[in-house]
Amino acid sequence: MTEADTCREFVTPKLVEAGWGNAPHAIGEQRSFTHGRIIVAGGKVRRGPQRRADYLLYYRRDVPLAVVEAKEASLPAETGVQQAREYAEMLGLKFAYATNGHRIIEIDYTAGTEREVDRYATPEELFSRLTAATHLPQAATPHLLEPFNLVSGKVPRYYQQIAIQRVIEAVLLGQKRILATLATGTGKTCVAFQICWKLWNSRWNRTGEYRRPKILFLADRNILVDDPMAKMFAPFGDARHKISAGDARQSRDMYFGIYQALATANADVFRQYRPDFFDLIIIDECHRGSSRDQSAWRAVLDYFSPAVQFGMTATPLREEARDSYDYFGNPVYTYSLRQGIEDGFLAPYRVHRVITTVDAAGWRPNKDELDRYGREVPDDEYETRDFERIVALRARTRAMARHLTDWLKGTDRFAKTIVFCVDQEHAAEMRQELVNLNSDLVRQYPNYVCRVTADEGDVGLAHLADFQDVDEPAPVILTTSQLLTTGVDAEMVKNVVLARVVGSRSEFKQIIGRGTRLKVDYGKEYFNIIDFTGTATQHFADPDFDGEPARIEDVVVDEDGVQVAVIAVEEDGEPLELQAEHRIADAGVALAGDDHVEPRKFYIDGGEVEVIGHLVYDLDANGKKLQVVKYTDYSGRALRTLYPTREALQSKWANPDTRAEVLRELSERGISFEELASSSEQPDADPFDLLCHLAWNAPLRTRRQRAEQARSKTQDLFAQYSDTAREILTLLLDRYIERGIIQFSALSELMKVQPFDRYGSPSEIAARHFGGVHAMREAVTRLQTAIYQ
Incomplete structure (x- = not known):
């Protein structure tokens, strides 16, 4: 049975039996949660593989609880444990399962256990374990379970969901100073909006009264508050208000302000509000000075000290950001620039x-x-x-x-x-x-x-x-x-x-x-x-x-x-x-x-x-250390890390099936044949020879020289076919001389364009002149092997 068969026949029925099928959103199958890193090579762009979970299990639409990694029935259930753990940790989940359809291994991070179980836990069981581990009061759970506002159509990404949940958990547990570190461009404003929306819509506030909270979104530039107020926070409608020296009204719920307007040279506008007026203050770009003891803007935060204060920054802990970390404490969640690029x-x-x-x-x-x-x-x-x-x-x-x-x-x-x-x-x-x-x-x-x-x-x-x-x-x-x-x-x-x-x-x-x-x-x-x-x-x-x-x-x-x-x-x-x-x-x-x-x-x-x-x-072959090298030097060194000898590369390169793997590995390391040919000023060199020359100083040969070699070594191949078939094989060699390597996977597409299309469709060419598709592919494979012998 394939993995898909295992999921359909065994895993899904057992999840439904455990109660996960009672809501339409509870079982998320084949959920991709990253986009795949963008790889740039030779000016061309492609995506790396996405991270995809076989199953994500949801307690509510926006509250995932567990990941399930399924393997085909013929493999041990333990085969999926490492991947289940990796995905659970990446997604911030406390529960994971690995299964082959018959056996189920449960990983429970709240208890620190990994054991075989006879069934999946129910949604209520997992949520109960989670709230007990986080010490979340029962009365606070409605605030955590409040749905996201998806009016804009933008569903928060996995790391945004983690940040939102972590911050709200900290709020509900009574933490007064909270910090999240998210790289620039990863959507801090979206995180702030959803936090405000969930708390506002579920009527959370510091005092436990039945009312909506008073929230202040604070920054140090107009552009940092005007744009979010007009766009991202638009669903708050008339509840929004921007504080200015001439307008310090107090009848709204969602306030926006900049330090300069709140603490002017002539008057401290912020003092027109009671110290306990706000329930939550969100400080955008909090590393920019408000948390420094000597900062004039610190007075605003000190005055509103009863409020829960949530700081957002893109700056990890270093000397220039130490004040922020001293004031807010360690971040409840960090998503780095490196991870954002890696996830795509x-x-x-x-x-x-x-x-x-x-x-x-x-x-x-x-x-x-x-x-x-x-x-x-x-x-x-x-x-x-x-x-x-x-x-x-x-x-x-x-x-x-x-x-x-x-x-x-x-x-x-x-x-x-x-x-x-x-x-x-x-x-x-x-x-x-x-x-x-x-x-x-x-x-x-x-x-x-x-x-x-x-x-x-x-x-x-x-x-x-x-x-x-x-x-x-x-x-x-x-x-x-x-x-x-x-x-x-x-x-x-x-x-x-x-x-x-x-x-x-x-x-x-x-x-x-x-x-x-x-x-x-x-x-x-x-x-x-x-x-x-x-x-x-x-x-x-x-x-x-x-x-x-x-x-x-x-x-x-x-x-x-x-x-x-x-x-x-x-x-x-x-x-x-x-x-x-x-x-x-x-x-x-x-x-x-x-x-x-x-x-x-x-x-x-x-x-x-x-x-x-x-x-x-460039980076080294492991993508870790920045080094000062020429592009050609970097490519040669990267190739040697993949293939220690020229013979090891040649054995894979000569075979069209394994050559695709070589090309993929080189592309993932940013190695482009077009750039190499340009950098080394060898536009006519065969890519294989160019790589060997850069890695092992092997002599260079042109594509024309290799094509002539292939003709002389495959005379018996040419002799066994008709004149038309020989013409087609000769055209393939000519195309190789003009454009480089012939990829086996692209053969059918190649046969659809000029000059091959005059001989008929790919299937007609194979049937009429080679004796069938298999025979034509075998002939082309022999031709490619001869090129690289």
């Missing part, structure tokens, strides 16, 4: 490290050189962290803009792009350079390039709204400094450009989070980080970073922004290190932090800046 919910990214001459070697003024305003520039060696802070080099900005423009021309000129600059002035200069370099499109789309900073106000927000609209062609490029680092849900961002140093790990994650959202139906499946400052490679080199890129390239461009070189680096090479502290010029110009007013700068309008480097950073 977040877009993977490729990193291009672009190095200019002045960033590589530094910049020093000429003797007695004056800046734009006639001031003498202090004689010093200025480096990446100094540019646009102490000295503003217009030539450097121009080189960046030229390179970015050429990048877009070579890829997609309408790919949504955000350029993060040092300050608003730098963003203005970058916008101007990009406008002039893209004048052909600016004539047609006046807002092709826009600056969106605090100075633009409502005009900038209007540009941002158009940028976020997937159906609006312009703006395409936004230049900014700080405003767009968080809270901008722009699903079509395909390029994130770093024109400034980002030293903070949390800010860096927020910035790259602008591109992690997927929009597959619009062609957005991955994005690029174009790094002019070394920020990305510095953070990726940190062993604690939790989301590696698919690939990193270091590009060298000249003053026209044109790529001029690829710098070869040893496998153990190091990226350019950034100075840990801001340097101070001899003139005594102090460099302020990112959150302070920028210091006086020296403006240098002349000079030339070129791009001089393009390095390739």
Whole structure:
């Protein structure tokens, strides 16, 4: 019996017998809970395998309790134990079953047991065990079981469901400070909304009265509250209200506010509400300062201390986020950037490290050189962290803009792009350079390039709204400094450009989070980080970073922004290190932090800046450590880890059936034959020979040479068929010479197109000229084997 037969004949009837069939939603069969990692190879995108549970058992529509892993009846039930455990732990479930239809093994995480049982537990039994283990009072269960609001049609993903359940359990158990850590782009707002909805709709509140709770959604920017209030929280209808200095009404249930409006310089608006007014406060981006003891915004949280306070952040525990963890405690749930990419919910990214001459070697003024305003520039060696802070080099900005423009021309000129600059002035200069370099499109789309900073106000927000609209062609490029680092849900961002140093790990994650959202139906499946400052490679080199890129390239461009070189680096090479502290010029110009007013700068309008480097950073074969290697070196090393010898590879490659497995393994490691042929400048080489050359320095042979070899070795094969059959086999060899490897699985499709279609359909060709389908496949297999002998 197959696994499907086992499920149909034995597993499902026993689940129904245990009471799981009493509700239509109780048994979920073949439930996929991930999308499958997006794998980018050679510019082509495919999905990796999904995680799929044979059965998920639900107590209520939105409350899964157990996973069941079924194996075919001929296998021991123990075969499914490890997978059942893996899925249960991933899904946050406390119960799992492994079965072969006859024997049932129950895994109970609440009791720490794994034992064979004669039946499945009933829904009531499992839920009773769960509530007893979590010490959840019986009176609190209706709040936990309140259904999600699915009006929008978006069903929370598995990790969102876990986060929602964990937070609500903590609330119901009386925990006053709660934290959840979810990577940027994974839907923290959705989690917050469903928590609010379940508690609001089930009339939970701190005092146990029969009333709806008063909830405050708190952030530090208008964009972080306005967008959720208008969109995600729309089902709350007239219960919503945004607190402002002039409107502190108290008759609603779902409140929104920013710290700046609640705690103004002239009056503390928040004090118009009683300290115990709110039952629940949700703090979005809670790592951004409100939990620091010295923060002026901390007064808001301290004042409303009776409320349950739930903080959301994308920043794992590190020094820059320690205040949040000290205040809220350890997170009840964490979902990392790495996991989001692995599950296929977040877009993977490729990193291009672009190095200019002045960033590589530094910049020093000429003797007695004056800046734009006639001031003498202090004689010093200025480096990446100094540019646009102490000295503003217009030539450097121009080189960046030229390179970015050429990048877009070579890829997609309408790919949504955000350029993060040092300050608003730098963003203005970058916008101007990009406008002039893209004048052909600016004539047609006046807002092709826009600056969106605090100075633009409502005009900038209007540009941002158009940028976020997937159906609006312009703006395409936004230049900014700080405003767009968080809270901008722009699903079509395909390029994130770093024109400034980002030293903070949390800010860096927020910035790259602008591109992690997927929009597959619009062609957005991955994005690029174009790094002019070394920020990305510095953070990726940190062993604690939790989301590696698919690939990193270091590009060298000249003053026209044109790529001029690829710098070869040893496998153990190091990226350019950034100075840990801001340097101070001899003139005594102090460099302020990112959150302070920028210091006086020296403006240098002349000079030339070129791009001089393009390095390739890749992961090792296990996808763990970021290394500095050329793409060809990486491919050769990855191949040797899969196949220790050339003979081991050849034995699998020569057979069309096993070759598909080789191709899959190479693709999963990001190895593309098109990219290899381009990188090694060997467009006519056979893929097998190219791989062997890179891995073992074997001699290269062209596809034509291998085809001629195959003809000479298969003369007996050609002789046994008619003239027409020989013509078809010769055409197959010609197609191999033109396009490369012939895949056995694609033979029937190949026979449907020119020039093969003139001989008839695939079945007609097989019957008339080869003596049947099996005989034709055998002939083609022999031909392919001869190619690789």
